[in-house]
Amino acid sequence: MNNRILNLLLSLLILISSACAPSAGKTTTDTGKFPGKEKVAEDLSVYRPKYEAPETTVAARVEPTNHVNRKVAVLMDTVASVNKNIKYAQGYRILAYNGSQRQDVMNLRKTIISRVPDVKDYLTYQQPNFKLKIGDFFSRMEAQQVLNKISDLVPNAQIVQDQINIDKSY
Template identity: 25%
Template sequence: MVNKGILIGIFFTGIVFSSQAQSGHVEVIKDSLITLLQEFRADNDLNPTASRRIKVGSAVNKTTGKRVKVKGFRVQIFSGPNRNDAYAAQARFKSQYKNIDSYVNYEEPNYRVKVGDFRGRDEANDFMRVLRNQYSNVFVFVEDIWVYE
């Protein structure tokens, strides 16, 4: 036989612990250096996912701008084993979007065509939605991109 007092004590202890767990209080413990790093990146514009919108198709003055390499995003519009198909997809894209750069690279066994130099993921996603009506298998990738400042 189990002592009823012990069972009642265990039951009430369980209620107390579960009510404490559901109190809605969350304690965040982090190193103070994380906050300093976040502030430094914000002050020095080092956040690759920060959204700086540039209108799709807008012209950039490449003669006066400084070309820099940063982490950013590109939209893949083609992936396949046929080189001619890759270059045909690139030519088709260039005829539609004259102000947006396109890149063909080979990663065995496929050729890939990626377009754009987007600093923000949301900007790349917006352009990807536009391209989904024109190309199949469209994806956004994180890459080193070249931009003019």
């Protein structure tokens, strides 16, 4: 039984080693890291497709027959007028304060305005709590950049989804 397994393994080893034999082709001696080894160099140019060079001709200018410029301009004006009426969108704000101390929220608001003057703040009061939200951001990344600037002032501030005002000044 062991003799049969040994013969089977030996024949399998011979079969695998003969399958890995190098292919026939031109050989060149290699002077690289392993002296005495030969490298096979194959010429694959016979398999590459050959194309004739095209004749250079000047193409005639083609004038468009259906002009849609006026139609596109009217459509774009319609879209622009609809977009001018949009005032709100879903976006992100930074919730900087949520508490009942009026003086604390006012002092925090002043320091945040001095740190990031270009960002608008929203102070709301729903009895008995004040909420201070900062900014109108379309993406969470924009909000995170401003949050990084004020994180030392308000370590517990967080980014919340909210309805934001769209700035039409541009």
